[in-house]
Amino acid sequence: MGKPKVLVVEDNMDNFELVRFLLERAGYETLFAANGIEGVEAAGREQPDLILMDLSMPELDGWRATTILKANEATRRIPVLALTAHTLPGDRKRAIDAGCDGYISKPLNVASFDKLVAALLRQARADLQE
Numbered sequence: 001m002g003k004p005k006v007l008v009v010e011d012n013m014d015n016f017e018l019v020r021f022l023l024e025r026a027g028y029e030t031l032f033a034a035n036g037i038e039g040v041e042a043a044g045r046e047q048p049d050l051i052l053m054d055l056s057m058p059e060l061d062g063w064r065a066t067t068i069l070k071a072n073e074a075t076r077r078i079p080v081l082a083l084t085a086h087t088l089p090g091d092r093k094r095a096i097d098a099g100c101d102g103y104i105s106k107p108l109n110v111a112s113f114d115k116l117v118a119a120l121l122r123q124a125r126a127d128l129q130e
């Protein structure tokens with residue numbers, strides 16, 4: 001298997017650059033989409049191993065994009081990690097209700113980010129082998 005492919009759906013370029021740095025340092029290939037619409041398209045086309053999903057975005061937000069991904073047979077198995085400054089308990093619940101497989105708050109804690117991404121990728125590979 002090649003490098004795991006991670007799709008980052010994020011409308012803020014500073015946030016994207018940080019996430020890309022962390023992902024590439026960990027040895028993953030990084031793909032980029034600037035909003036939920038591009039993210040849904042890129043997920044179907046590229047079949048990434050993991051999606052990091054910002055929640056507040058123009059065009060189509062991360063909650064709605066995740067709902068669409070999880071309703072689609074071609075993309076519903078791809079884990080989605082919500083990445084957001086929304087830290088109220090209600091926002092977390094909304095992300096999980098939309099189908100997100102995990103949740104991480106911004107500003108990022110680098111150690112927990114690395115661990116969570118690795119765990120979701122491991123889980124996704126284990127599920128594929130079942």
Ligand code: MN
Binds near residue numbers: 010011
């Ligand atoms: Mn945003």
